[in-house]
Amino acid sequence: GAVVSQHPSWVICKSGTSVKIECRSLDFQATTMFWYRQFPKQSLMLMATSNEGSKATYEQGVEKDKFLINHASLTLSTLTVTSAHPEDSSFYICSAIPGPSNSPLHFGNGTRLTVT
Amino acid sequence: DAKTTQPPSMDCAEGRAANLPCNHSTISGNEYVYWYRQIHSQGPQYIIHGLKNNETNEMASLIITEDRKSSTLILPHATLRDTAVYYCIVRVTGSARQLTFGSGTQLTVLP
Numbered sequence: 001g002a003v004v005s006q007h008p009s010w011v012i013c014k015s016g017t018s019v020k021i022e023c024r025s026l027d028f029q030a031t032t033m034f035w036y037r038q039f040p041k042q043s044l045m046l047m048a049t050s051n052e053g054s055k056a057t058y059e060q061g062v063e064k065d066k067f068l069i070n071h072a073s074l075t076l077s078t079l080t081v082t083s084a085h086p087e088d089s090s091f092y093i094c095s096a097i098p099g100p101s102n103s104p105l106h107f108g109n110g111t112r113l114t115v116t
Numbered sequence: 117d118a119k120t121t122q123p124p125s126m127d128c129a130e131g132r133a134a135n136l137p138c139n140h141s142t143i144s145g146n147e148y149v150y151w152y153r154q155i156h157s158q159g160p161q162y163i164i165h166g167l168k169n170n171e172t173n174e175m176a177s178l179i180i181t182e183d184r185k186s187s188t189l190i191l192p193h194a195t196l197r198d199t200a201v202y203y204c205i206v207r208v209t210g211s212a213r214q215l216t217f218g219s220g221t222q223l224t225v226l227p
Contacts, residue, residue, distance in 0.1 A: 006159070034214045043203075044160070044217040093159045095215075104150060105215055107159035 002028050002098030006108030013084055013115055021079045021111045023094030029074035030096035034105070035067075038091040047092075050077040084115040120204045125222040128198075134191040136221050138204030141185040147208050149180060150215065151189045153200040153223075160203065160217075163189065194225045 003026040013019050023033055031052050036044040048069055049057040056069035066088075068080040077096075081088055093110040097103050121139040128134040140149065150165040164171055164178045166187075171178045177190040191198055203220040207213060 004159075036217075043219055044154075046214050046216070049214060091157070095159075104162045104165055106162060107152075109159045110157070112157070 002096075002106045004094065004096050004106045004108040006094055006111055008111060009109060010112040011114070013113070015085055015115055016083055018080055018082045019084055019113060021081075021092055021094075021113075023077045023079070023096070023108055025075045025096045025098065028096075028098040030077075030098070031074065033071060033077040033094055033096045035069065035077075035079050036093045036095065038093060038110075044093060047079075052077075081113065084113070086115045089113055089115045120206060120218050122202070122204055122218065122221045124219065125224070127224050127226055128191075128194045130196060130225050130227050131193055134194040134198065134223055134225070136189040136191075136202050136204075136223060137186065138188070139186045140204070140206050143184050143206050144208070147206045149178065149184075149187050150205045150207055151176070151178065152203045152205065152215070153198075154203070154220070155197075155200045163202075194223075196225050196227060199223060199225045 005024045005026050007022045033050040035047045037047050038044045046059050047062045050069045050071040052071045052074050058064045071077040091110050091112055095105040095107040148165050148167050151163040152160040154160045164173055164176050166178045180187045201220040201222050203217050205215050
């Protein structure tokens with residue numbers, strides 16, 4: 001089946017530093033990938049849509065200069081949390097569609113970010 | 117995308133069938149019903165999806181009412197590892213669109 005791999009699975013960083021999270025589609029090409037964020041005891045919230053070869057589309061309230069998204073190839077999208085603060089601590093999850101546009105999304109296993 | 121309504125929590129005895137309901141009374145004709153689950157601290161896992169016919173795969177069965185306003189996910193023999201939050205989502209076909217997650221149902225399988 002379609003596999004989406006995320007790295008790292010967890011990361012601890014100091015306030016003010018930047019963290020990069022990678023999302024790879026291992027056995028398919030993904031023109032579009034989605035980045036979600038999930039706070040404790042809450043549901044997933046879409047942050048942005050990552051499009052290969054073009055700029056990402058951000059949801060309302062998500063700062064594009066803080067959450068930098070790069071989708072330079074059909075198998076890799078990266079999310080960089082810049083100048084991280086403790087309130088950015090969250091569970092970040094990527095997903096991709098491995099086929100026709102009405103195929104189910106497949107998700108990575110998420111990245112737990114803790115900013116101290 | 118149409119909004120869905122699910123009970124916040126359910127319990128099920130191990131080995132018994134777990135029946136998880138979902139209401140999507142405003143669903144449109146071109147919207148599929150998708151089910152995902154999320155085990156604690158993991159990414160969501162795709163379970164099954166359907167348009168109007170009942171569907172079955174190795175994980176579960178999906179029963180969609182004839183008017184498509186509600187559906188039920190059935191896990192035929194629940195195990196402790198099925199304890200998770202289950203999300204019912206409706207999504208328009210024909211476009212590479214994201215999934216919008218609601219609150220889901222916390223299913224707890226009891227020994």
